[in-house]
Amino acid sequence: MDNWKLPWEGGCLCGGIRFRISAPPLLTMACHCTGCQKLSASAYSLTMAVPSNGFTVTRGEPVVGGMHGPHRQLYCPHCKNWMFTQPHGLDFFVNVRATMLDEHHWYVPFVEVFTSEKLPWATTAAAHSFATQPDLEGYAPLIEAFAREGARPV
Template structure:
């Protein structure tokens, strides 16, 4: 499996919105919640938590779509590709859909969340599984463990 080469570029399906990441993920995830199942039209959504200072839009202007609540989900306004999420109050990272990157074969989910809602046949190979979300206190050790596994 290839490593993530930085900087990494990507974009939506139609190419009207392009982005670049300049920092490695803090953590990679798969979410099995029914909301992510609906928004991704799949069994789960994939995310790579990218430090905000290492994430930039290089072309176009994404729009807020999906749910218009505490977590802001950004889409291409033309092809409606779900590109990334910015959780309210957690401005230090962006949850990028890793398949938006031109090269995404490096991606493997390290944790999976909301397994209480997962489809019975869906498997991810994640190292850690949670029936809902990890507690806030668990994230720092998870980020450290993920960084160590990537070194």
């Protein structure tokens, strides 16, 4: 676990919301779905699945925004940054937007999902690609592979 150089700090653009990550991510991902394209105003969103017990909001009170559906996207109420998502029924992890980390230059997506919806020119360095996304059981071998092979902070 030392090679992760934890804990990590992060926050929104205005600094009103701050958080700490104290557990290694389970997986890093790029999502090409049209929902993420619209929410991020980009070709894809970059996230990392962090164990819930290793994620703490240390300042501020995020608010629900985005699609207001079963997967709650949480934002800074002031600067409106999309910071993380809490997927309904999957309480064991928080999907943190990678660029919200203070130090995120080491980040590389290990998996990309919804490539069936990607913009034709959008490419990532992900080692594993899926037209939609694997079923829940399909993530177990990806998490194991990421623990061995995923990018680490330098």
